[in-house]
Amino acid sequence: MNEINVAYCDVVQPQILGIHPYIPGKPVSELQRELDLTYISKLASNENPLGASPAVLTAIQNELKEIARYPDGSAYALKSELSEFLSISPEQLAIGNGSNELLELVARVFAGPGDEILYSQYAFAVYPISAQVVGATGIEVPAKNWGHDLPAMLMAITEKTKVIYLANPNNPTGTVFNRKEWENFISQVPKTVIVVLDEAYIEYAQAQLNADEYANGIDYLADYSNLLVSRTFSKAYGLASLRVGYMAGCKEIIQYINQLRAPFNVNHYAQAAAVSALADQAFVEKVLLLNQQGMRQIQEALSSLAIDSIPSAGNFLCIDLGENALKVNQKLLEEGVIVRPVSNYGLHHFLRVSIGTQVENKHFIDALKSVLLSMTKDL
């Protein structure tokens, strides 16, 4: 058989060809290699600037002896703790290799070629990718004030709609819809359409908003069997590297998701760390307080520079730098500050900055001031 001239694009599943892969934040090591900088602030991936709770580090050390064993494929201990924390049954929970895995699994369970998956303009990039992977048609509903236009999303539902992805707060914009808007929406979605409420940043919203200014998806599970709520340990709990998140929903749907996931999708250290992180709510409080202070620090600096940003309930801020956004990004890199360009979302005038420690935030603010000054001198 002569295999030398095979063009694999002819044999790959056709939907794979059109996928634009998720673009992660630039790693610190890469910038270090490129520019030989000594001090770098990475404010590009909405990570936890405090790291993880010290209790988590101890828990991982205590478990090192288990490294040669497969993890508990049912994540029994983590599900037990979560079920108590959320006041739902363990059978209502699926644990994922990051919530990302679970978001993609929903599309695989419910949609295929000829089906439609809805999401908002500027919503998290994994939703269109999830639709494409299964060959479904992704329908992007225009945003309103940078956020979800829920009435327009209701109008966009057709017979072909299988899944609707919503992020509250949304990444990269940080926008939220409030409880009333949510209740109006979920009560009108047909029960055969699965609504995925992605609450990766819910802890930050809870800390920054009043109870009626956002919706806590878990409160609605009892009334809506078509609702799935995803959350993560990557953000407020500081476990991004371990890859662990969860999805809550009705038992039947959760069972389908569990049927499809790989048998040992979440490693032992991620499970042990998540159990320990969940127990240390005092650490989470510290994280949320730091985030609020940092958000204020950056917002005040931006308003003194007359720079607009999209109001955010997350741990990041999308800032409007007009046509110079990508140029500013490049110059910030040269100053050792990594933020995230978001032109892949169609947000060409914006850069997204994650809230860091006070020192990292100051590094960003000082670098931004000096970059903007140098650019006005260049004019």
Ligand SMILES: Cc1ncc(COP(=O)(O)O)c(C=O)c1O
């Ligand atoms: C809105 C949103 N959902 C889900 C995720 C996925 O998080 P993870 O896979 O780390 O749980 C992210 C990560 O940035 C996100 O911003």
